[in-house]
Amino acid sequence: MRVQNLFKRVIPVVTLMTAVVAYAPSIALADLSINYGSGTSTYSIFNVANTSASVVAQYYAPGGNTPDVTMPYTVPSMGRQIVKMQAPDFPLSGAWQGSVVLSSDQDLVAAAFTMYTGKGLYETGQATNLGTEVAGNAAFNAGSTLLYAPLIQRQVPNANPTHANLASRVTVQNTSGSSATVDFIFQQGAVALGTKQITLNPYGSVTLRTSVDADIAPASIFTGVASLVISSTQAIVGVVEQDWDNNVQNWAGTYAMLTPDDKSTTLFSAQAQRECRQISPCVLPNDPLNAISNFNTYSSFDVQNTTGDLATVVAYFVPTAGN
Secondary structure, three states: OOOOOOOOOOOOOOOOOEEEOOOOOOOOOOOOOOOOOEEEEEEEEEEEEOEEEEEEEEEEEOOOOOEEEEEEEOOOOOOEEEEEOOOOOOOOOOOOOOEEEEOOOOEEEEEEEEEEOOOOOOOOOOOOOOOEEEEEEEEEOOEEEEEEOOOEEEEEEOOOOOOOOOEEEEEEEOOOOOOHHHEEEEEEEOEEEEEEEEOOOOOOOOEEEOOOOHHOOOOOOOOOEEEEEEEEEEEEEEEEEEEEEOOOOEEEEEEEEOOOHOOOOOOOOOOOOOOEEEOOOOOOOOOOHHHHEEEEEEEOOOOOOOOOOOOOOOOOOOOOOOO
């Protein structure tokens, strides 16, 4: 069930936005049972122009072609319009999923998030409380015929407490008025897992869940972490949502897929953290499985080689003061 949010901006004056918005009931997936709970999306439009903006929102079902609903909005100069995917902002009743394309006579920026409820227990001992999580992302400036997803996951629980039900949902949308042939090329390290090909109608979208064998096939079913290269005959945009579920805690996080404009032989991360609670060092000798409980915060980095050649990568960790 799709609850991510996608946005794109394609020309300087007319701004188009795509967003997957849904109210989805709790579901148990075929191979990894993850309680996603119910998700409702909200997106925010910000008019960066010095004059009022006339915005038209077209809501497309995953099949694309023709919008299910068209809604007008007026956003004042340097003002914001918040749209919730429920009445009265959204006129259709019941569950709905799809995407929204915003057209405007002024430049816009946009961002969205999906609020989940009923995702299961959020802390040990809270037997009567259901978890609430939020996943969101900002606007795309344009689509691309080539996208990279450095991290997708498919992990079942094991003795390591950091390994719960880990799964990814990969969502792409056709940003053009023409049919698109999209190849999802799965890779695990140096091993090519195979390719899944999908045809998307104009402005259509699709979500592949790594927790469901049929969504991955005919590529080989994998365990652990993998990556994706997605090529298309038309410009597309995409996001990857990560879900972590071990029945006592639930996490969700979304990242926008990267384009060829994002790749480089030098990359920068503005933040990297590794902070202990009360124990130092965080990882005690002969006790690696309990390391997760010793951290306040920690970062992880996933690097994808975009070439067919071996890459030597050196990571420099720089303190906040620099040097």
